[in-house]
Amino acid sequence: MKTQSHYNRTELARAELLRELRQQGIENDAVLAAIGSVPREAFVSEAFGARAYENSALPIDCRQTISQPYTVAFMTQLLNPTPGDRVLEIGTGSGYQAAVLFNMGVRVFTIERHNELHRHAEATFERLGMDIACHCGDGTIGWSGYAPYDGIIVTAGAPDVPKALTDQLAAGGRLVIPVGDKQDQTLYRITRDADGNLSGEEFHEFRFVPLIGRQGWQG
Numbered sequence: 001m002k003t004q005s006h007y008n009r010t011e012l013a014r015a016e017l018l019r020e021l022r023q024q025g026i027e028n029d030a031v032l033a034a035i036g037s038v039p040r041e042a043f044v045s046e047a048f049g050a051r052a053y054e055n056s057a058l059p060i061d062c063r064q065t066i067s068q069p070y071t072v073a074f075m076t077q078l079l080n081p082t083p084g085d086r087v088l089e090i091g092t093g094s095g096y097q098a099a100v101l102f103n104m105g106v107r108v109f110t111i112e113r114h115n116e117l118h119r120h121a122e123a124t125f126e127r128l129g130m131d132i133a134c135h136c137g138d139g140t141i142g143w144s145g146y147a148p149y150d151g152i153i154v155t156a157g158a159p160d161v162p163k164a165l166t167d168q169l170a171a172g173g174r175l176v177i178p179v180g181d182k183q184d185q186t187l188y189r190i191t192r193d194a195d196g197n198l199s200g201e202e203f204h205e206f207r208f209v210p211l212i213g214r215q216g217w218q219g
Contacts, residue, residue, distance in 0.1 A: 015036075031104070063209075081106045087153065091211070092110040093155060110132060141214055183207070186203070186205050
């Protein structure tokens with residue numbers, strides 16, 4: 001049974017995380033509010049529960065990670081979704097990024113290639129009452145059945161921008177994706193204008209697990 005002191009420690013840790021994110025340049029109030037409201041401890045294993053609000057990546061099953069909160073916040077700030085937007089996430093992982101988007105009022109569609117992670121995230125969403133559409137499959141080819149999307153966010157490093165994903169981007173939509181080699185990637189924001197033209201912006205380097213699939217790394 002969780003005590004009042006446990007809840008107090010959690011609230012203090014959450015407040016400290018938000019303070020740190022603001023210091024690191026996260027200024028979008030909607031992003032900060034969503035991160036402040038999502039129980040990150042629900043997306044990490046019990047062994048790492050005490051570290052849930054550290055601003056660091058943590059291991060999850062299938063040799064994957066739950067992203068550092070700063071990375072989630074920065075990518076979400078670049079995506080800049082608004083309530084009602086349709087957003088496709090590539091790489092469900094623990095489900096934490098999708099939960100942050102859901103708490104921003106976004107209609108979330110998320111794809112995970114590892115069935116174990118897919119099933120676990122889906123169960124977590126159901127337990128938390130989050131209506132998030134989940135699919136197990138190759139994220140590099142997107143989810144055409146629900147396209148086009150106002151936003152697409154890729155939480156794994158790609159060798160190049162998959163054409164399937166840009167094809168599923170709506171006019172005015174944004175794709176946030178790390179591109180590079182398997183060790184280090186540069187974060188890009190690709191925007192499709194009203195005429196269908198694509199333009200890109202480059203941001204600083206991050207390190208993600210590889211994006212595996214037909215239009216990503218082959219293994």
